[in-house]
Amino acid sequence: MKKYIVFWVERYLYEPNIFQRLLSFLFLPLTLIYCLIVWIKYKMTDTIDYGIDVVSIGNLSVGGSGKTPLTTALALKYENVAIVLRGYGRKTQGLHVVSNGHEILCDVESSGDEAMIYALKVPKAIVIVSEKREEGIKKAKEMGAKLVFLDDGYSKHHIKKLDLLIDVRSKNGFCLPSGPYREKIWSGKKVELLQEEIDFKRAVHIENETEKMALVTAIARPQRLDGFLPKVVSKHYFEDHHFFTKEELEEIMESSKAASLLVTFKDYVKIKDFGINISILDLDLDVEPRVYTLIDNYVKGDM
The missing domain is CATH 3.40.50 (Rossmann fold)
Known part of the structure; x- marks a missing residue:
């Protein structure tokens, strides 16, 4: 049942049929409320400099967009890096150091699948999972990192960072719950849009x-x-x-x-x-x- 629901939602968000498209229009009042709340949250947020360079690789929509392979490719090019992410799907909570840049310190159930990819593919990087991304950044700095790559960090407006945003197109252009977009590029928010086949292949x-x-x-x-x-x-x-x-x-x-x-x-x-x-x-x-x-x-x- 869970799998059926997940796939139904994915189709609704990205490839809606006629019924799902009608349903998305019915949700538009909720979408407007959602967007207003997210916009107010953005406008009321002050940016904090955590004393280390942070590069966020993100996208506006829910679901896959290629953040993990892009973050991997970028992190491999630099020294003294850390990768900080939430660790979706892991069976733990709180902050965990998955790799110290020399060895892997936990199993995949504790780290989540994406963090373990980083630990294996970027073996010299510090890899940290934390729901509170700012705590992960502080830990990375404490461990000696000079540059942090933040996986899926666009919405963390309180963190001073360079925002690299993967441009994901959908036939459904609405925000949640009518469509797949978690946020829009707000006025005054500086981002660098990256497109597949143009900026990376x-x-x-x-x-x-x-x-x-x-x-x-x-x-x-x-x-x-x-x-x-x-x-x-x-x-x-x-x-x-x-x-x-x-x-x-x-x-x-x-x-x-x-x-x-x-x-x-x-x-x-x-x-x-x-x-x-x-x-x-x-x-x-x-x-x-x-x-x-x-x-x-x-x-x-x-x-």
Whole structure:
């Protein structure tokens, strides 16, 4: 039931049918109230300098947009960096240091899947999860970081930062609850919009490819993968951040008669120790030099 509801909501927000479109119009009064509250909150917020350079990679809509691979690509280019994020889907609360830049200090259930991706793919970065992003930034500074990458930090208007915003388009242009947008770019808010295929491009490769792969994934809007998929024997979608069990994956392999399960790296970090034959649909980004120039100029104080 939970999976059905999640996928229904994703369709409602991004690919609404006629009924869902009518429903979104009925919610417009609530949307106006929501937008007013968020705008007032923004206008009443004072910006605080936490004494360390912070670069936020965010987007305006709910759901996946490529923040994790972009943050990964950017963080790999710099020294003495930390990555701070909320840690959606983790089974813990509060602040946790996932990696100190030398070793991983917790398991994926404590960190959440996205934080574990950073810990594995950017091994020299400090990785911290915290609902209170400012506490994570303070901890990163205390641990010696010189630059913080803030995952999904646009709405944290109280934090002095460079806002890099991934431009995600939707057929539904409304804010919540009528549409997928959490906020708009408010007047007076300085951001740098980044567009896929202009500011960054995806490069996809498959590790351990087999002839009979069953796709299994728990990412937001999994249909985004369709343009990158090889031929697969079946597709199995779970709600975003779902923690798999070994038994359910073994059942998928048996029912599909698959030689391996094709998963994203976000899925891999949760199942890598299950002893199941895994193929990884992995993603790297080729980032245009202008994005690094934006960061460099910000760090030097030219922005």
